[in-house]
Each structure stands twice: as C-alpha cells, then as structure tokens.
Amino acid sequence: MALEARQAALKALDWVLREGRMLAHLPADPRLSPGDAARAARLASLTLRHVQPLDAVIAPYLDRKPPLPALNILRLAAAELLVAGGDAHGVVDSAVKLAKARRPTQRMAGMVNAVLRKVAVEGPERFAAEPPQRLPGWIGGPVKKRWGAEVLRTIEAAHVPLPPIDLTVKPGATVEIEGATRLPTGSLRLPAGTQVSAVPGYATGDVWVQDAAAALPVRLMGNVAGARVLDLCAAPGGKAMQLAALGAHVTAVDLSDSRMGRVRENLARTGLTAELVVADALDYTAAPFDAILLDAPCTASGTIRRHPDLPHVKSWTEVEPLTRLQMRLLDHALTLLKPGGTLVYCTCSLLPVEGEHQITAALKRHDGLCVIPADPVALGGDDAWRSPEGGLRLRPDMWAEIGGLDGFYMAALTRP
C-alpha cells in the first residue's frame, strides 16, 4: 500500500478518534487517487473495528501510553499486520515514515519502530486470543439487560467481519448478478467489498443498496399500490423507492436539504417518482394519508457493522433527546393517518428504548391505538424475530451464518 493511502487512513483515524467525527463527514482529499482513497477507507474502518483488541496487543510493549497521534499510528500499523496480513517490513517502515512526517510524532519514530517489530512477531498469536471489541456500555448494557450476556457477545462477534452488501430489487425487474444469493426475504446478498456501482442493474436503477433488515418495514405496510403514503424522515430514500416501486403515491419528507438531494438522485437513477418536501416532520401537515412510514432518527446503533466509527463517536448523551424526538414524531404522525390506516414505525437501533419501548408507551398514550401483529415467517424471516408487543426485532447476531442483519426494530400500528 502506498504511503499516501496510509497517510489518508491515519487522517481518517484521527478524524474519528481525536475529533470525534463520523467518517461519512470526512472531506474527500482531491489529491488521492480513487484506489488510494478506497484503500485508506478500508484500512481506517478495519482499525476502528478492532481498536480494543489492538490496544491490548500493543500495551505490553509500551512503557506508558503514548499521545493519541502516536497511538493511532501504532493502531493502524497493528491492524495492517494482524488483521489485514500486511508484510511486516513494509508496514513497520511506513509507520516509522508516518511518525517522522508529523511534528507531534517525530520524536516517537524510534518507539514506533521498536513496538511494531515486536507486534509483528508476537502479535498474531496474542491478537487471536483477544475477544472482539466490546460495545460501549450505553449500547451493551441495554442489550445485555434485554437479551442476555450471550446475545451481547454474539452481537459483538457479528461486528467483526465486513458485512455483505444487500440490494433491493425493483419489483418486476430481472437481474442476474454473479456471486449474489437471494435471501428468503427477497433481498439480493453480495459478498463484502463488492463494488456496487459496477453491478448489473445498478446504473439502470433496477437495484439499490439496502440492508435486508431495512427492506422489511415497507413490507410490513402490506399492499400500498395506489395508496397515498407519507414517508416521514425519508432520506436517502431507500424506503421511498420501495414504496414508489410498489405503486404508492409517495410524499417524502426530510429535514435535511442536502440529504433530500440524495433522494432526488436515487429517484432519478431508478426512474421512480415521489413528491419531495424539505421540512421538519413535526411541522408538516396535509390531508390524512392511507399509510405512513416513520423511519425515525435514532442512534443507528444497529448499523455498527457497516459503520465501525459509530461507537467511537456517539455517546449515551444522544439517547434521551432522540427518544423524546421519536415520541413526538410518532404522536404527530398519528395525526396525519386516516382512520383504519397503517403506520409503520421503525428505527435502525439496538436499543429497546428506541424500539419496543416507544411502541408500548405509544399504546398507553393513545386510546384505540393497536399493533397489527407482524408475521416474520410470511415475510421470509424467522419466528424468532417476533417481539412480544407485536413488532419485529432484528439483530446482527441473527442469520449470522449467512452474513447477519443490521439491528432494526419495526412495528405496524393502526387505530379506528
């Protein structure tokens, strides 16, 4: 790997671990070739997936914990050595160059060299004995409380491998993609790392990227052909495309103008249509809809296998404001639903407070509101996905043998 790619990976690691920012917000470096940019992104994500076990391997070789800029060089190189199987000589040499290239780490180049030489020799065995990176307590605690220590451990293990790429196929389209498998729920699954833009059917809009779990909330809505459907919190538009492709007349609302731009692009690529409204969903009013999808903003803690930076950036402080917003959005969405209509609430979160608890609390707040019990088997899923209040709970440890699922919660509600 070129030094430029490693430099960019280090910048990305610093962005997450020093600045506390998500990788998605890291500005692209125009001087990097697309290949180096991709290699840098892969190496940074790989490192973020394994920070704790890497630190545990590095620690015995340190007299004291070095400042973060030097520690990040060690982590990056250790990930290359121990996870990516990089050539020891090249990796150690590059790490020393990275240290020498920046003033805060110049004096530590010797330490970087000495530590990594030991990591290269003794690290593989010690790394293999380390448990997977733990979830932070604000996610792991509630998961353990609800589903137990074994499920928590299995979820942490499921966050280690690179996840496969799932595609939703436009209804009626036929696509043949080499190496893809059709999941029982209908999504197409491609091996991790597949370059999606080169896949047949992508450019023509016959498929779009959507985790198999994320494709299920729309299916909970039943037959939406010809119905007026409100997609609240719609960007980047995966579910709006599903609804439009099924023949619904979709109104898609999102607060973010820039994210709505992605909905526009996605609709253009797939040749689908929806009315787009940039607005705060809490202020949005219109004549009542036949059906509503509320894919509420959440901690996204169900998507860690796709976003390994998330546990390093987000914290428990976001949970309370988000759950309050979810509750207000749910209450407001119900005012926009026709009597007898269906409202599907969903979040890509592992936290029961953003899923199961929202529904049980809403049932208490609203007379006559009830859950339409979801049947996971009818959707091609497992009976184990049923949640006691009638929704569906999906977790990364489920379907682990075929590549897992993002964590998701969904429930369909109705009232007379």
Ligand SMILES: C[S@@+](CC[C@H](N)C(=O)[O-])C[C@H]1O[C@@H](n2cnc3c(N)ncnc32)[C@H](O)[C@@H]1O
């Ligand atoms: C989970 S994402 C939605 C994903 C989308 N449904 C899809 O399938 O592609 C949540 C979205 O909620 C939007 N959002 C957050 N707060 C909002 C609000 N008060 N009103 C409208 N949209 C909001 C965010 O901009 C973000 O795009």
